[in-house]
Amino acid sequence: MRGIVKRFPGVLANDQVDFAAAAGEVHSLLGENGAGKSTLSNILTGLYRPDAGEILLDGRPMQFHSPRDALDARIFMVHQHFRLVETFTVAENVVLGDHRGEGRTFRLRHSAIERRVAELSKRYGLAVDPRAPVWQLSLGEQQRVEILKALYREARILILDEPTAVLTPQEADALFATLREMAAEGRTVVFISHKLHEVKAVADRVTVLRGGRSIATVQAADATPRSLASLMVGRELEGPVVARARAPGDPVLELADVWADGDRGGPALRGASLVVRAGEIVAVAGVAGNGQRELAETVAGMRPATGGTIRIAGRAIRGGDPRAAIAAGVAYVPEDRLGTGVAPSLSIASNLALKGYRDPQASRGPLLRLGRIRERAAELIQRYRIAAPGPSAPARLLSGGNLQKVVLAREFSGKPRLLIAASPTRGLDVGSIETVHAYLRDAAADGVGVLLISEDLDEILTLADRVAVMYEGAIAGETARAEADVEEIGLLMAGGRASHAD
Amino acid sequence: MRIERRLRQPRWLLFAVPAGSLVFAFFASGLVLLATGHDAVSSYRQIVDAAFLNSGAVGQTLTQATPLAFTGLAAAAAFRMRLFNIGAEGQLFMGAIAADAAGLYLGGAGWPTPLVIFAMIVAGCAGGAAWALIPGALRAFFKTNEIITSLMLNYVAAYILTYLVFNTESYWRQTTGFNASVFPTAKTLPDRALWPGAVIHVRGGVALPLGAGLAVLVAILLWFLYTRTRFGFEAQVLGDSPRAARYAGMRTRRKILAVMGISGAVAGLGGASQVGDFSHMLDADPNGLQRQYYGYTGIVVAALARYNPLAVVPVAVLIGALQNAGNTLQGADFPSGLVGVMQGIILFSALGGELLVRYRVRVGRALPAVEAA
Numbered sequence: 010m011r012g013i014v015k016r017f018p019g020v021l022a023n024d025q026v027d028f029a030a031a032a033g034e035v036h037s038l039l040g041e042n043g044a045g046k047s048t049l050s051n052i053l054t055g056l057y058r059p060d061a062g063e064i065l066l067d068g069r070p071m072q073f074h075s076p077r078d079a080l081d082a083r084i085f086m087v088h089q090h091f092r093l094v095e096t097f098t099v100a101e102n103v104v105l106g107d108h109r110g111e112g113r114t115f116r117l118r119h120s121a122i123e124r125r126v127a128e129l130s131k132r133y134g135l136a137v138d139p140r141a142p143v144w145q146l147s148l149g150e151q152q153r154v155e156i157l158k159a160l161y162r163e164a165r166i167l168i169l170d171e172p173t174a175v176l177t178p179q180e181a182d183a184l185f186a187t188l189r190e191m192a193a194e195g196r197t198v199v200f201i202s203h204k205l206h207e208v209k210a211v212a213d214r215v216t217v218l219r220g221g222r223s224i225a226t227v228q229a230a231d232a233t234p235r236s237l238a239s240l241m242v243g244r245e246l247e248g249p250v251v252a253r254a255r256a257p258g259d260p261v262l263e264l265a266d267v268w269a270d271g272d273r274g275g276p277a278l279r280g281a282s283l284v285v286r287a288g289e290i291v292a293v294a295g296v297a298g299n300g301q302r303e304l305a306e307t308v309a310g311m312r313p314a315t316g317g318t319i320r321i322a323g324r325a326i327r328g329g330d331p332r333a334a335i336a337a338g339v340a341y342v343p344e345d346r347l348g349t350g351v352a353p354s355l356s357i358a359s360n361l362a363l364k365g366y367r368d369p370q371a372s373r374g375p376l377l378r379l380g381r382i383r384e385r386a387a388e389l390i391q392r393y394r395i396a397a398p399g400p401s402a403p404a405r406l407l408s409g410g411n412l413q414k415v416v417l418a419r420e421f422s423g424k425p426r427l428l429i430a431a432s433p434t435r436g437l438d439v440g441s442i443e444t445v446h447a448y449l450r451d452a453a454a455d456g457v458g459v460l461l462i463s464e465d466l467d468e469i470l471t472l473a474d475r476v477a478v479m480y481e482g483a484i485a486g487e488t489a490r491a492e493a494d495v496e497e498i499g500l501l502m503a504g505g506r507a508s509h510a511d
Numbered sequence: 512m513r514i515e516r517r518l519r520q521p522r523w524l525l526f527a528v529p530a531g532s533l534v535f536a537f538f539a540s541g542l543v544l545l546a547t548g549h550d551a552v553s554s555y556r557q558i559v560d561a562a563f564l565n566s567g568a569v570g571q572t573l574t575q576a577t578p579l580a581f582t583g584l585a586a587a588a589a590f591r592m593r594l595f596n597i598g599a600e601g602q603l604f605m606g607a608i609a610a611d612a613a614g615l616y617l618g619g620a621g622w623p624t625p626l627v628i629f630a631m632i633v634a635g636c637a638g639g640a641a642w643a644l645i646p647g648a649l650r651a652f653f654k655t656n657e658i659i660t661s662l663m664l665n666y667v668a669a670y671i672l673t674y675l676v677f678n679t680e681s682y683w684r685q686t687t688g689f690n691a692s693v694f695p696t697a698k699t700l701p702d703r704a705l706w707p708g709a710v711i712h713v714r715g716g717v718a719l720p721l722g723a724g725l726a727v728l729v730a731i732l733l734w735f736l737y738t739r740t741r742f743g744f745e746a747q748v749l750g751d752s753p754r755a756a757r758y759a760g761m762r763t764r765r766k767i768l769a770v771m772g773i774s775g776a777v778a779g780l781g782g783a784s785q786v787g788d789f790s791h792m793l794d795a796d797p798n799g800l801q802r803q804y805y806g807y808t809g810i811v812v813a814a815l816a817r818y819n820p821l822a823v824v825p826v827a828v829l830i831g832a833l834q835n836a837g838n839t840l841q842g843a844d845f846p847s848g849l850v851g852v853m854q855g856i857i858l859f860s861a862l863g864g865e866l867l868v869r870y871r872v873r874v875g876r877a878l879p880a881v882e883a884a
Contacts, residue, residue, distance in 0.1 A: 311758060332760030341758070349758050352751040359744065363759045366744055375740050 013062035015048050022048040023059070024221040030166070030214075035188055035198040037212035037229065039205075039241055041438035045221040046201045047089075050168045053199075054086045055079035080106075085159035086168040089436060091151045095144040099137055099154050100126045103161045129160050133187045145272070147298025149180050156187065167191065168199040171436065173207055177296045177502055178466055185211040203241070203438055205234035206467075217241055241439070257474070258287030260323070261338075261427045261458035262308065267317035269307045277303040279482035280317065285427060285458040290449060292461040292473030293484075296502050300482035301462045302344060305431045308460070309341035310334035322426050335364055338426030342416050342433050344462075346409070350416040353405035357397055358386035360404045361419050393418040394444075410441030417448050428452050431462045446472060466498065478502055524868050529815075532864035533829075536857040543852055554849065561839045562832035569717045571839070574789055576831025578603065580726035581781025582809025583816065583823040585639075588733055589774035590810075591818045592750040596771060598646060598661030599778040600806020601668030602639035606779025607800070608672065609638030611683060611697075611786045611793045614704030627704045631783050632725070639779015640772045642668060647771025651764040657771070669801050676795035683793045697793040706787035722784025726824060729777055733820035736773075746770055778806065808834075811854075815861050830854065 015023040023045045030036040040046045051057045053064065055073035064071045066082055073079045093102050100123045126139040135153040143151060152172060159167045169188075173181040188198045188211055202208055208215055212229040217240040224240055262285040271277025277300045285291045295301050306312040308319060313329030320326070321337040334341075343349040351360045362382045365371050371382050386400035395414045397407060404415060413433065420428060430449060434442040449472060453459050463469050469476055470490065477487045478501035486501045541551035562572050582599040589596035613634035617627045646660035675681045677695045685691040685698045708718040737743035749756040749766055756763060785800065786793065794800040812830055816822035837850030 309758075310760075330760075331757055332762075335760045343758065345754075348752065349754045352748045352755045354751045355747060359747070362744075363748065363755065366741060372741050375742060377739055377741055377744055379739065 010049070010053065010064050011062055013049065013052060013064075014060045015045075015052060015057060016060055021221050023052070023062075026062070026218065026221070026223045028216055028223060029226075030197045030199055032165075032197055033192055033195045034213040035192045035200055035211050037200045037202060037208040037215045038218065039202060039208055039215055039237060040218035041203060041241060041440065044218040044241075046218055047170060048221075049218070050086060050170060050199065050201060053079065053166075053168065054084055080162070083163060083165040084168070085162060085164035085166065087152065087155040087159065087170065087172060089170040091148075091155055093143045093151055093154060096142060098140050098142050099146075099157070100139040102143055102154055103139075103158050105158075107162055126157060126161065129157055133157075133160060133190065134183055135187060147296075149176050149297040152176070152184075160191075164196065166197045166199065168201065170201045171203070172200070173202065173204065177294075177464055179502065180296060181207065205237050205241075208237065209234060238439070257289040258456060260284050261287050261321065262460065263318075263320040263323075264304075264308070265318050265320075267304075267307060267319060268315045269303050269312050270315055271300070271303055276315070277482055278307060278314075281479070281483050282317075283460075283477055283484055285460050287426070287456045287458050288453055289474040290453050290459040290461055290472050291475045291477060292463060292469040293477050293479055294463065294466065294469050294498055294502060295479035297464055299479045299502075301464075301479050302431065303482075304479065305341065305343070305429050305460070305462050308334070308427075308429055309339055309343075311341075335423075338424075340420035340423055340425035340428045340457075342413075342420055342428070342430040344431035344435065346412050346416055347405070351404045351412060354403050356386075356401045357390065357395070357404055357407070357415060358383050358400035360415055361386045361389055361400075361422075363419060364423055365419070389418040389422060410437045410444075413437060413441065413445060417445065421448065421452060425452075425457055427458045427460065429460045429462070432464065433461070434463075434465065434468060442468075469498075528864040528868050529861060531867075532860040533857065535864075536853065536860045539856050539860065540849070540853045543856075544849065554845065557840055557845060558833070558836040558850075561836040565839075568835070568839075572828065572832045572835045573718075573720060573723050574831075575834045575838075576828045577720055577722045577726055577788065578781045578785055578803070578805040579809055579812050579831050580723070580730070580824050580827035581784065582778055582805045583812030583827050584726065584729055584733060584809075584820055585774045585778035585781070586810045586813035587816060587818040587820050587823050588737075588777060589770055590813060591737060592746040592766070592770050594647075594650070594750075594767060594770055594774070595658045596643060596646065596661050596774045597658060597810060598643060598664050598806070599774070599781075599809050600804065601661070601665035602642045602775040602778035603782040603785065603806055604665075604668040604672045604800070605642040606635035606639035606776075606782025607786050607793060608675065608683070608782070609779065610635035610783030611700070614700045614787065615682070615698055618701035618704030622703065624703045624707075628706055628721070628787065631704065631706075631787055632780060635779045635781075635783025635786075636776035637779070639782060640776040643771045643775020643778070644768060647768050647775075650771070651767040665806065669797075672793070672795050672801070673797055676793060683795075697795055699792045700786065704787065705791060706784070708788070720784065720788040722781070722788040725780065725784065726827075729780065730820040730824050733773075733777075737820070742766075742769070778809075781805065811858055815858065 010026065010028040013023045013026040026045065026049055028049065038046050038049070048057065052059050055076040055078050058073070064073065071082060094105060097105065100119065101117070103126050104117065104122050123139040129135070130137055130153070135157055137146070137150050137153045137157070143154065146154070172184060176184060188200065192198050200208070200212055209229055209232065214226060215229050215232060215237065216226040217224045217237065219241060262283070264281055264283045266280045266282055267278055268276055268280060269278040281300065281304055283291070293301055293304065303312060307314050307328065310329060310331040310333055318325050319328060321334070321339060324337065326337050327333045347353055352363065362371050362385070366377065370385070371378055383400050390397055390400060393414045395411050395418065397411060404412060407415065433449070434445050437445065449459055449461065461469070461472060473490050475487060475489050476498060478485045478498055480501065488497065537555070544551040544554050561568060563569055582603060585599040585602065586596065610631040613630045614627060617630050642664060643661070645664060646655070646657045649655040649660050650657040675683045676697045680686055683697050685696045690696060706721040708720045711717045711719060737746065745756065745761045745766055748759060749761060749763060753763065808830065812823055812826050816826045833850050833854060
């Protein structure tokens with residue numbers, strides 16, 4: 010790709026970007042959010058047309074008029090937000106949109122497709138049941154389906170947009186092995202990320218984007234995480250701040266033998282027990298789909314518990330009633346920001362008042378105090394440095410990081426006792442991640458009990474006072490951060506037994 | 512030429528685009544007229560005369576516009592929360608049945624007029640709300656699709672309406688007198704139950720029906736409810752994202768029931784106005800009220816008004832005027848299909864105009880690349 014320029018109203022997303030990837034290599038595209046990585050890959054996959062510049066494939070200039078042209082050139086992308094039809098099975102999703110072979114026949118021959126999918130998943134170590142409907146799968150499994158789609162269509166170029174965001178370290182390692190194998194077969198893998206150690210681990214070469222420009226292309230072997238980070242951010246980063254040990258207070262959350270059903274119908278929480286005290290950060294680690302989401306939703310009242318007791322600040326709360334949980338002082342930063350955390354078409358001011366609109370500050374009797382709500386929104390936008398056109402702009406216009414700040418601003422300003430943060434930094438750039446981490450630490454310092462659910466072990470180890478590992482719906486083990494050992498945690502996540510867990 | 516998304520939607524556009532769409536629609540309909548060999552200017556003059564300027568024309572326009580305002584408001588109230596109540600038709604019938612019963616009974620019992628009218632209003636609202644709560648409850652408790660259930664109930668309501676007068680000696684049916692023995696007919700309301708109209712002395716007197724005033728009042732109340740109250744806030748959130756509403760601790764089921772109830776009550780009030788203002792009896796003829804399709808046209812009115820209650824009233828007057836003109840002008844020298852064509856073109860260009868509110872069309876080539884730094 011040479012001299013690619015793409016502008017959107019008010020933004021120059023790609024400014025003379027050059028990018029070249031060779032067959033048989035894993036080439037990483039590194040950059041903060043807004044650096045232009047996604048735009049560049051959308052151009053490569055035919056979703057956008059560049060305003061200037063050209064795309065050369067095997068030295069021949071290509072004109073992509075639609076994603077279909079790119080697919081015909083066997084360029085395939087795994088988006089950060091998966092493009093799957095949730096009600097279809099894995100095999101159906103794999104043939105969807107394929108206009109050669111099986112996908113083209115009028116009548117789908119399920120068994121043949123399923124056999125082929127099973128074969129591919131075995132060969133590349135992408136374990137997934139071809140007959141399972143996609144909505145039943147964890148995010149990690151859904152990603153495997155996306156990769157299977159690409160393999161099924163014999164992709165020559167596979168682009169992955171932040172693929173590890175939903176994976177555990179072990180799953181990520183398995184993915185890296187798959188990617189390396191694909192590269193060894195002569196395919197080109199473009200790996201988009203802003204996690205430095207991953208880039209080091211998987212890539213042959215790295216191209217760094219910043220502010221819509223390509224800054225440098227370096228050999229991964231020659232680069233250090235530090236050198237990459239300074240290329241990416243344009244300044245030196247501070248090292249990770251080590252959390253101070255705090256004296257934890259009274260328990261704010263006590264879970265005793267809690268059971269709850271998952272979306273698939275069967276129990277997803279199987280007797281989870283956990284205590285979070287005021288002023289401490291307890292992290293729940295685990296492979297995606299082991300009940301972490303259900304745990305967060307059950308405590309927040311979004312999902313009824315089928316057994317066990319949940320106590321907030323010593324008082325048992327009624328399950329399955331979000332309002333009761335909010336009243337008891339539970340703040341919840343959901344994993345699915347855009348779908349659950351905000352009402353996307355409503356204004357930022359409305360979204361900041363989403364939970365507080367019942368308070369006397371926001372309403373008098375049945376009437377809303379619109380002036381107050383707007384003032385408060387302006388205040389929060391300033392205090393949390395939310396980059397927004399104004400309080401009345403719809404929330405969906407915000408970037409991921411700013412959207413998360415809206416959710417955090419609302420949840421913190423409710424003066425909670427317990428804060429549940431589910432993958433709070435997923436998909437955010439380095440700068441925003443630091444901000445979110447600082448907020449979580451501040452909350453704990455203020456005496457809020459923080460339950461952090463994360464699949465990012467680095468994040469857990471920088472933030473948490475204690476680490477609890479979930480496996481198959483229960484807490485498999487707990488360790489204090491001071492004595493936490495990545496190997497040990499990884500073993501627990503995979504269902505192994507801890508040597509010194511009680 | 513390129514089409515780009517607007518980052519900001521200027522306020523004036525929200526008025527300019529519908530007005531522009533309307534002008535465009537008249538222009539396009541004019542082309543249709545010319546193509547079929549009619550004089551566009553004189554046809555439009557005929558329409559304006561028939562809708563507004565002829566003696567009694569405004570009254571007839573209001574007769575059409577008033578029920579459309581009610582059904583339009585009913586649709587707007589529900590659609591704002593993405594509850595697709597398309598049962599305003601049936602809810603209007605049930606409101607008419609209930610209000611007629613109240614008027615016949617209480618008017619016959621000699622109650623004073625204001626009380627009778629008040630009781631008719633309450634009965635009309637209750638009848639419509641009760642009918643709307645059937646799909647509402649099915650949706651709230653069993654997650655049934657309200658589009659299907661509310662639509663199907665329209666047919667049920669229409670058959671009930673016909674049945675009450677044509678197939679049974681019900682309370683609503685006139686059973687004595689010569690005419691009644693020849694052809695089934697409904698009882699006429701006693702004088703005490705007739706709704707008064709304000710008369711404005713322009714162009715030989717224009718009668719402003721009570722229902723029209725009520726519709727304006729309801730529009731203002733609905734606008735206030737949706738923009739200024741906690742209830743409206745919850746409905747907005749629920750309409751935009753049911754998951755976010757649940758997350759914020761809102762009572763989803765209650766809200767669905769309440770909004771369906773309100774929507775049905777407004778449609779039912781339209782039925783009460785139908786009886787009290789205009790027909791003065793239950794119009795059960797399958798070729799009468801049921802052929803007006805007020806409930807369905809109300810959905811079009813609401814869509815044109817972008818579900819804004821305040822905009823529903825003028826839109827209802829516009830559509831009502833067109834229908835009135837279409838009814839009176841049917842004849843040899845006026846193309847009978849024209850009004851239908853115009854309504855279609857207006858709807859089409861209004862929906863197309865939406866695109867201009869959200870997107871910007873830029874004519875010319877792409878901007879030159881920014882100079883390399």
